[in-house]
Amino acid sequence: MKQSKVEETKVEKTENGQVTAQTEEVKETSEVKTEITAADQSEQKAAEKTEKAEEVKNSEDVKQSGNPDTGTQEPEKTEKETKAETEPVRERKRHKSKFFLLLVTEKEDGVIRQHHIGSTTIELAGIVLFLVIVLVVCRLIYDSITLQNMHQEMISQIGQINTLTDENESLTVENATLNSKITVLSETVSKKMATEDAISQEESENAMPKGFPLSGTATMEEATDSEEHPMLEFTAADGVNIVSTGTGVVLSIDADEQYGNKIVIDHGNGYQSIYRNNGTPLVKTGETLGKGYILFTVGEDNTKLGYEIMQNEEYIDPMTLIEING
Template identity: 40%
Template sequence: MGCISLEKWKELQEKYGKPLMGAAIGIVVVILVILIYCHYLSGHLVEANQNVNELRQQIETLTQENDALKLENEELNEKVSILSDTVNSKVKEEEEREAEIAQAYIPTGFPLKGTATYKEEETTLDGQPIAIFEAASGTAVIATAQGTVSSIAGNAESGYIVMVDHGNGYYSVYRNGAKPEVKEGDEVTTSTELFTIDAGHEQLGYQIIENDAYIDPLSLMEIYG
């Protein structure tokens, strides 16, 4: 192989130099475009990564807040449950108390403090139901439920009648010849003594009025079931 002469080199340069230069410039331009595009993509990727990280942080924060709200909700539900149980218990206690109070005003008790004999052959007075009891002298006649003495009638000769209003449609009526130990307007309980049986007045007539009608007093008396 020989050396290329100067003239030959110039000839080759004139023939191929410009196309090669153009190709080189084109390659450089393409490389620059690729580099610019890569830089552009790189910037977008960085921004996208930042957005992803921010979203992850938001998700983590929301998750923590959600967990806190769940815990708070559980605590509130527990408090509501406790409060509901307390309220239900109080309501039940109040209902039971009201039932006890209502029961205390129903004349279901026995009208004598002590033993007595029931006279089965005498069950009506002037066509109305009555229970006649015979007790020993000194036996106390007591109210059969809480209430108020609404009236006292009669006298020592004909006998006395004490009527107790129980405030619920019930009245209890006590008939005896001894002097009453209460007066009209007195509040009475099942321990209040209305009479004391004395000699010559050993019988007690006992009646109950329910809603303006006389009923068999034994139907309410607990001692008789």
């Protein structure tokens, strides 16, 4: 069985018009064959003829421009003429170097086929390959930058998470401290409220006219005033003081037809206490009094005390409130 092979032959024209052929083996096979077509040989011959013609022309030009026997010299050529003459030479030199890719294949039946790939096709393929490489490199650079940005963003997010975690722990500790303070304050407020309630209750109790209206012993009997209001009448010894039965404010000090003077104390809770005696009042109207404040001092001429209580502007029996000890 015969083996097929592919050879790559590069044909190039040199500056002197000669044609050279270079063959590169693309695939190693058992037989190597290199062919140069008849067209390539004719092209080589034409190039040799062109080169000889140019040499003859150049030698004639040299003789005409610098002949020492004639004693004459050609006028200098203008720049445009020189450029016009050199451009075809450049064009010829430019088009002298040509190459193409020759692929030779041999099938099993012995048929040999040649495939020519021109320089233009090769150049286009190179350009396409270059563009593909550029695109791949750009894509790799873009992906690298994207990954780097993602990595930096991930690091930033991790830092933010750590910061938030630390802040959360700090807030948790602060919250526990505040809860402890709140508990202490709540207990303090509760105690204060209890104390205030106790004080308020005590003040309320002290404002109630429950006390005994005398600082010493005395005899007591139930009686009525001139208007038939319930009243307690006390007879005390000389030197005993008539005192307030609860905290309050002196509402009025007036003359009394039956006892001489009358002091009315407003206790602020709907209760009023009335003290009737012939002694000299020792308090003034509008004065704030505590429980047990001295209102009169009992003497020989004022041993009698008439005591009354009003609730919500109604007279009530003093015996319902008065506290008698001993």
